[in-house]
Structure formats: C-alpha cells, structure tokens
Amino acid sequence: MAENQRSEVPAIRLKGITKAFAGKVVANDNIDLSVYHGQILSILGENGSGKTTLMNVISGIYFPDHGHIYVDGEEVVMRSPKDALRHNIGMIHQHFKLVDVFSATENIILGLEDKSRYDLKQCVKQVKEIANQYGFEIDPERKIYDMSVSEKQTVEIIKVLYRGADILILDEPTAVLTPQETEKLFGVLRKMRDEGKAIIIITHKLHEVLSLSDKVTVLCKGKNVGTVVTAQTNEEELTELMVGKKVILNIDRSEPKNVQPRLIVKNLNCKGVEGVDVLKDINFTINSGEILGIAGIAGSGQKELLESIAGLQKCEGEIIFMDPESGEEKDLRKKTPLQIRDLGVSLSFVPEDRLGMGLVGNMNIVDNIMLRSYNKGKGVFLNRTESSELAEKIIKDLEVVTPGKTTPIRRLSGGNVQKVLVGREIAESPTVLMTAYPVRGLDINSSYMIYNLLNNQKESGTAVVFVGEDLDVLIALCDRILVLSSGHVSGIVDARKTSKAEIGLLMTQNTNKDGASDGRA
C-alpha cells in the first residue's frame, strides 16, 4: 500500500447521500463514504443495492435528493457531468460512453474546452504519450466499432486520464474482461494509485476486491452496511455483510410430490453479442412437482438460459423434454416458440422484461390475454368472449387493481402488470413454467400472492423455474437452487439445507478455469 502520497483530507467524501426514483424506489439511503488520494476503495453489493446510482451521483448524472459531496475537503454541487469533470472526477461507465463511428482520439478529446486550433495529429500524439506512460496498447486512430471490449475500456480510461482526473470511478470494469485482461487492468490501477490518484471500483467479485483494494464499503438495499480495511477481512465476512441477516419468510412450502424429470439440459453453450461465452457447459434437470430456483449476480446468464429453453436464443447443446403422457423424448433445441407449441409442449415463460417481451403496453387486458390464443377460433374475426372471461377471472382471483378489463396495460402499476402476465401464463396450465424475477417491484402482498400461485402450480405437477434475486425468498420458496456464476453452474444446492452465505459464495465464485488469478493475491 502506498503510504507516501496519502493526504489528510479525503479526495472525495459523501455525507448522507439519498436518491429516490419516481419518489418511491429509494436507491441510495443516507450513504456516507470517503476515499483518500493514493487509495483504492471497492464498493461491493448485490444487484439493486444502489452502487451504480451512487456513482452516477458522484459523476453528476443524477442529482441527489439530500446529502453533501466534498472534494478535497470543500463542498461541491454537481449539477451535470461537466461539473464533475471540473472537479477532476472521471467515471468509466459499465456501458461504455463512446461514439462508435469516431476514432479513439476523437472520443478522448470530445467535449474538451480547448481554445487552440483543432489539430487531430497533435491530439493523437498526446494520446500516445499517455498510453505509453501507463503501458496501454492502443491505436489512437482506430474506430471504436472495430475495437474489442477491452480496447474500448482502455479508450475510456485514457479519456479520463487525458482530462487530468484525480478521482477515478470504475463501474464493474472487469465484467467483460478475460482474466488476463483483468490482471493487466489491475496493474494499471495499482500504478495510478501509487501516483496518488483516488480510485473507486464497483465489483461483486470478491477475489478482485481482496486482491486489489485497500478498503471496502459494502452496500445492501441502498444503505452503507459497513466499511472495512481489506487487509483485515476475508471472503466470509464480506459475503455476510453483502447478503445481510437472514429474514424469516412465511411461505407455505409443501414437500415435492411425484418428482419426475421433465426437462433435461445437457452441455448448453451460448455466445453473447460481443462473442463472449454467456453460458458454458450448463447441465441440469427441471423436475415436475418441484420449484427450481436460479440464483446469481445479474447478467450471469439467467436471461440467456431461460431464453434458450423457450426457443428465443441461439445455443449449442441438448434440451430434452420428457412428455408426461406419452413418455416420449422431444428435442426442443433450435425450435421457435411456435414449433415448440406445435410439438405439444406446453411451456410458459414469464420474461424479465414484462412490457418489452411479455405484454403490449398500449393494448388492454383482454387483448393482451388474446396474444396467447389468437390462433384459436375460426375465420378471420376475433372471438373475444373466452379471453374476456379469463380477464375477469384473473382480475378477480389475483386482485388486479384496474379500472376495468379494457384499460391499457401501461396504465397499471408494475405489480398489477405482473399479475396479469403470470395469470395469463398459468391459465394455459403449462407443464413447464419459467418465471424471471416475477416479484421484482412488487409489494409484499402481491409477492406472496405470486409465491402461492407458484406453489399451487408445483402441487399440480408443473415443473416450475424461479429466477430470483432475493436469496431469502429463494431459500424459502424453492426446493432446489441452481447457482450461476458468470455463465457456469457453480452449484446446485438443496434449498432446505443451504444458507445464504453458501449461495452468496457460490454466486461470487471465480469459475473461470483458465483464469490466471484465483482468489487472494
């Protein structure tokens, strides 16, 4: 650790930062933290714990509702990213803020107030100098769209350095990097720290926290739940802080009955947009009469896994459906949703993106229900009677709060939208029901209603898949829990015997077998 340049005054100090969205969702609740020059601070937390929101507040993208920000001991007001830049704060966003059709240099000099003549050649030279100083390899005249992910990140970092930033914020910089690239990045960050820069890095990979940072601040549900010195902590303590204390939930969980393999997934592999592996060698079985939970940090491959099964994603491997009536084995791979239905497989999917993939916001409840059954009936005219009855039943049974069944879906609150979607999918009496974050944004009562619905489905012999983020719920609701960690299955545990800490560790485990670094450095 670099003792030499550490100053007495924190480079940046936050006091009581609070930020709520739409007046309801409190993303940051009274957060204090500080970083000194020559120090690396890790911010650790689960999904939705408010890490990115907090960093956006520091970099001027969000304006906090309450609280104070001090830079080098002086209070500052950050109304726009421009203010943050003026105080030498540079942010490297998780989703790169780069213009694709510009060259690296053009992106780097973008927005700088420079009165001198616009001389691209001169700028290219300056960029090269910075790159050499920190040991980056980059072609300053290359267009961004020709670059790999790690090259783009390099451009982002040089952009911040070019502006002379003293305080660097990196939002999940390693999420898209290979272990070798990560090591290289960490080397650069250590060098910057030794030169007296203050660095904040957001991550949920524990081994990275331990190997890189000097200090860790843990966020949980928008609150700062503890700041510890890295040298005095370990993975277990951090996991415990991160997942919080165990909460007792009263979910009626029945013993699984008549358990039979329903869907067998073998050696499933899937590549993402950037050409990286999103799913790697996935093997598991979904059983009837059982709820299978899927846990993992956001973006570990949950979405791709469900979409592969539902026929919405290109993938390699085998997906075999065991028909409960005929006992036949049916291969679902490389089939479209319509082909899967034509095979006689009743598969229901409640996607994460309700209004994007599940329902049409501008259409009313009845018409949204018809999206599932538009092919039924004769002739060219629609028959709304059946859907209309189902709509009434869903509204009544699930206590959907709506002015009527002809109200456009987008006018309903998130919870009620979800009830309509789940209600519609369950009404199909599926043999396999897959749900992704079905209680996200729902209040307690609505959440319990969804849990009960899922339990009813399980008791009637459906194979249920539940992708969740709240570990307490997963443990209380599911029978088995599959844990995903960067596209790998890092474990399948018995929900009745496991603990939050065990799942938490599995979630953050480094499963990159080819990785150079594994855990503590």
Next chain:
Amino acid sequence: MWAAFLRRAIMQGIPLLFGSTGEIVTEKSGNLNLGIPGVMYVGGIGGVIGAFLYEQNATKLNPILAVLIPLLCSLLGSLLMGLIYCFLTVSLRANQNVTGLALTTFGVGVGNFFGGSLVKLTGSDVPSINLTATSGYFSATLPIADKLGWFGQIFLSHSFLAYLAIFMALGSSFFLFKTRAGLRLRAVGESPATADAAGINVEKNKYLATCIGSMIAGLGGLYYVMDYANGVWSNDGFGDRGWLAIALVIFAVWKPHFSILGSILFGGLYIVHNYIPGLDVSGQELFKMLPYVVTILFLVGTSIGKKREAQPPSSLGLPYFREER
C-alpha cells in the same frame, strides 16, 4: 443544348442543396426534422412577403435593401419553424416524426394562406404574385458569363444564392468534420449520453443545429421563388422539392459536400423529361420519379454494404433525457 441542360439541372438542384445541407446539419444533432418541406415553404413565402411589402411601399427600389429585406424575412420565417420544432421535440420531448410531419403540413398551409392573401391584395386575375423587380436583383449574374461560351453558361451564369448554397455545403462539411464544435455536434447525434457525460450541452447543440439548419433550408425556398421561378409565387408551386431534399440527405450519406454533386444529379433527373422528345404526360411523370428510384436503390446498396460511416447518426429520431433509467 448540353450546356443549357446542365445549367437548368444546377438551377433545379440549388433548392435541394440548400434543403439537404440544412437537414444534414439538423440530423447530425440527432433531430430528424421531417418538417423541412414546410420550412422551405415558409422560407419562400417569408421572402415573398418581405419583397411584396418593400415593392409596395418604396417609391424607388434600393438594390441592397431589395435583396436584404426578403432575405431577412425568409431567414426569420424558417428560424421560427426551427424553434417550434426544437421546443416540441427537445424541450417537451414530443415524437420527432409526428412533429416533423405536422410542421410540413403547417408550413405548406402557411405558404398557401399568405400566398392567397397577397394575391387578393394585388387584385390580380391570375392566382400568382409577380415580384419581377426584386427577382431581377436576386438573379443578377456576373457580366462576363455571356462572353465565355459554354463554360460561362454552366458555371458563371448563376445568381449569388446559388454560389452561397455551394459555399454553405462546403462550409458545413468543414464545420462538421474539421472543427471541435463539429465533433461535439456529431457526438450529440450519435450518442447524447456520451456527449452529456463528456460535458457537452446536448440541448443547446440540438437547438442551435436545428435552427441554423432550418435557416439554411429556408434559403432553398427563397432561391426557388426569386430565382428559379423569376419572382412568381403561385400556391403549391414549390411542389415536392422538400422531400427530394430529404432523399438527397440519404444519397449524400450525411456529408454536405457530397450533396453538391448529388443535387445536380437529382436536378438533372428531375428535368430530364423536358429534354427527351416525344414524351407524353404519363412518360414525364415516370421520369420525374427517377430521383426517388435512385435514392431507394442507393439505400438498398448502403444497407447491404453496412459501412458504418454511411449510416445515419445512431440516435437520429430519439429523444434524450439524462435521468432516464
């Protein structure tokens, strides 16, 4: 004959060049202003109103004022149109397509309303306004043009607005691709979030680009009335040139200097039917279709080619709001 055809093609192309230069500057900020045909109409009628009032009230026309007054009125008219568009789409985040189309309808209506009113004021029998005197000043050419044969006829026989159009196109290209301010503007159109994070004022850039773009496009309307039509305004006379200007934007792959040659090509295709003997009315209409056919074929080509530089600005048509999640 070739020289005469080329000269007419250039004259036909100049309004398109103004329109497409203005629209390119606008689109580079991410604003898809489909109101350009309306803006050009308003630019045209603005000039007509200015010229009409000056001709009616002045006993003897001062050449400088006779050019300056219509010019300023035209610029003012198209600036107002640009401001309406910006207020609706940038400040209120209205849908850009709907706003643009509404402005086109509105602009054509404004043009025809004032055109009709002025015709009534003159008490003329024909439904058009004659501003021959003002037009005379606008279309003044270099005196040496006649003495240089075909070269003079093609390149030197044009009015100052035509040369201004070419200068504007070259100047816009220089601004967009060779200056810091141009880099900022292009960043706003490509990725407003990136521009914002880099400390660029997105709203200001959008406002400025759209208003200046509208003013440039409005000059196309002015040129059409004062020069191409010899100072005769008749309702709906401007026709579909505004849409042709938008098609030219695509053809020029968002580079104003490309639209100089493009505008002459489009202008030529637009009038080529006059130079082909023995065409009946339906044949003429088929030939008038050519610029659009060329644009569609060109779009097919660039879409297959997938060259990133030939694509529209990535955020074209999308509103931007910083705190959106």
